[in-house]
Amino acid sequence: MRYIIFDFDGTLADSTQLFMQAWNTFAKQFNYLPVTQEDLVSSRNLTIQQRAKKYEFPMHKIPIILPKVYQYFKAHMNEVALFDGIKEMLEALARNGYKIVIISSNAQENIELFLRQEGIDTVSQVLTSSRIFGKDTVIRKFMKQQNLTADQLLYVGDEVRDILACNKVSVPFAWVSWGLDGYELIEKENPRFVVHSPQELMSALKLEG
Known part of the structure; x- marks a missing residue:
């Protein structure tokens, strides 16, 4: 294993509250229901499609709404901010020779600004998918460009769409419990690792902090 690929929102960055604010900001304009903190908790084991139905979100308008959310x-x-222990974990991974990449649906400019804001210099590359269900295409292209096989990668993320993308390209997946989706969604997709803290991920990789 040479590369550790991280999702951004909900895995490295604690941005759930901000996305909830953005969601609610545009709810009236695009005629869907706002959400509360309790809604985020109660819907952890719903798929994106089930959440869209519950909150009357127009999935066909995602290409219009998402750019507004990322501008927000x-x-x-x-x-x-970063989740606790993330910066130290990234530094430990880099010290142990891993190359760190971020693949996200968020805007590349946002992620790079955030990394500078947090003083993170351990990320070698930031890649983004213009489609929320298109990460497998980005991963496949990255593997081809770097001449990598699937077993040389580990993807770390919090959402079921991430592990579904990884399964399409046979890349092993580590699920983090502190993000958006609940374990019921993830379990049936057979993640390589299930971790509840950055320290547990390092332990799974047999690294010292």
Whole structure:
């Protein structure tokens, strides 16, 4: 294993509250239901499609709504922070020779601004998918460009769409419990690792902090 690929929102960045604010900001304009903190908890084991139905979200308008959400994210970047222990984990991975990549649906500019804001210099590359269900295409292209096989990668993420993308390209997946989706969604997709803290991920990789 040479590369550790991280999802961004909900895995490295504690941005759930900000995305909830953005969601609610545009709810009236695009005629869907706002959400509360309790909704986020109660819907952890619903798929994206089930959530869209529950909150009357127009999935066909995602290409219109997402850019507005990411613009909101950029304007409120100072409200987002790393999860506890993430920076130290990234530094430990880099010390042990792993190359760290981020693949996200968020805007590349947002992620790079955030990394500078947090003083993170251990990420070698930031890649983004213009489609929320298109990460397998990005992973496959990255593997081809770097001449990598699937067993040389580990993807770390919090959502079922991430592990579904990884399964399409046979890349092993580590699920983190502190993000958006619940374990019921993830379990049937057979993640390689299930971790509840950055320290547990390092332990799974047999690294010292």
